[in-house]
Amino acid sequence: MDEIRIFSPATIANVSCGFDVLGLCLDSVGDEMVVTKSAEKGIRIKQIIGAGLPLAAEKNVAGVAALALTEALDPEYGFEITIYKNIKAGSGIGSSAASAAGAVFAINHLLGSPLSNKELVPFAMQGEKLASGSAHADNVAPALLGGFTLIRSYEPLDIIKIDAPNELYATVIHPQIELKTMDARSVLRENITLKKATIQCGNIAGLISGLYTNDYDLIGRSLHDELVEPVRYILIPKFKEIKAAAMKAGALGGGISGSGPSVFALSRGVETAQKAAQAMAAVLEGTGIPFELHVSPINPTGIKIL
């Protein structure tokens, strides 16, 4: 095989009580990428359709991830990458992660899959490092593995994939304001109370338990973030109203997607997820803030070959 076309999905990191350790994979929104073997070694970003991103491989998240992988595997040939960008940069649903994860997935596949998708995570993380300054895994891991992914530990890297209950749907609204990851990080408090940490531990443990037992109510009861949402939500216009509208429409719970500005809700069943979408949209309509809306099942396997 000399060419591969893939769908690389958007992802929701943090997932409320799972700050910096949880992510989930979306199914109905993502980038497409075409990667082709070339006789000449190295990585070339041929074209990026839909976004004004740098083409120089060492300045592009897909390029940097691809370079990290080819440096490790040292293949006989090079790769050309074309990216059809559907996920908006800075949306908070893993735009850079989709590019980085997609690049290493495609190249690994063209090389006969010497590495597992889990083994590709550290290479994709290099793209995240370029994008945000920190080599975080909570978007690239769900993009590569699907379902929910737990980053139990970074040193050493320990990733656990958790299947999502079948009827779980995500709703995402992306208010199109600029919110830099760095700014979203800067509002975080370095110190928190032991009591809040304990509450957070109870909730993430409850969420994990709910995922394994398909207990939608428990998933909903656990979707509370004590640590980050209370200080970060002020950066997102109408956050509280959007979340309240989703809950009123029947969503199980929700929060900030990644470091924002997207807001997500989880629901049981596509109908409720769509009702939540309408309710969330109604809050932003009339504010003059443009937005995008996504309703998606949880993608069970991550990146797909088209």
Add this chain to the structure above:
Amino acid sequence: MDEIRIFSPATIANVSCGFDVLGLCLDSVGDEMVVTKSAEKGIRIKQIIGAGLPLAAEKNVAGVAALALTEALDPEYGFEITIYKNIKAGSGIGSSAASAAGAVFAINHLLGSPLSNKELVPFAMQGEKLASGSAHADNVAPALLGGFTLIRSYEPLDIIKIDAPNELYATVIHPQIELKTMDARSVLRENITLKKATIQCGNIAGLISGLYTNDYDLIGRSLHDELVEPVRYILIPKFKEIKAAAMKAGALGGGISGSGPSVFALSRGVETAQKAAQAMAAVLEGTGIPFELHVSPINPTGIKIL
């Protein structure tokens, strides 16, 4: 039925990364209690064998829990309680919880079980409040339900039972020094870093995941406590050596049982748990500190009728 004899088990609260939210139920160590209906209303502690504890119902943890339950259920008769105490007070393996949980379990059973074991938890918590000043649930819940119990939230109380993998065994060593729960609480830091909280969240999520998937290695990798053990271990003689000895003997992981001074280890298989016991004992032998040693499977159902 006018009389019931029960076995009320010891329990391990906190379970390393599960500070204040997790507990597990032991099987091979516990108290026995005999509870008898009496024509005269009220609660009478007839006798406590094996410990010098107050007999006045309102000053006894079993008595207080029983009074809370009978106040709610308002039965036509009273109850007499005899306690055969095998769990040493102040050991850190739920001595007061066993008495409190046992009392409400027995009375509920004699009344034809109007409440579920989970519904009994808040009444048993009243005994804990008398014992330690705080109505915590992380010992009474596993005593009443068995397995592992997660206290996802206290307000409202939300308890999730998680079955333990079959081959999981606990080893507990109880160095017989005096360590008051209040003193063990006083060393805790009120504030912690967000980074440590995040690491703790990763570990408790990993532990819960390991319990649902019978992944013993993951359980072991997750048994790290960032928040409490690093400041509390100094109160326990030879803690680091005891834990290291258990790990060297093949245990998956371990930590402080409850607020100490008991130290626990979890192992896969009874043989490894016994080897861990020997290794842990070897550390305290020769120090002059007397100790008790327990090796136990995880009790799947909690309190038993004898």
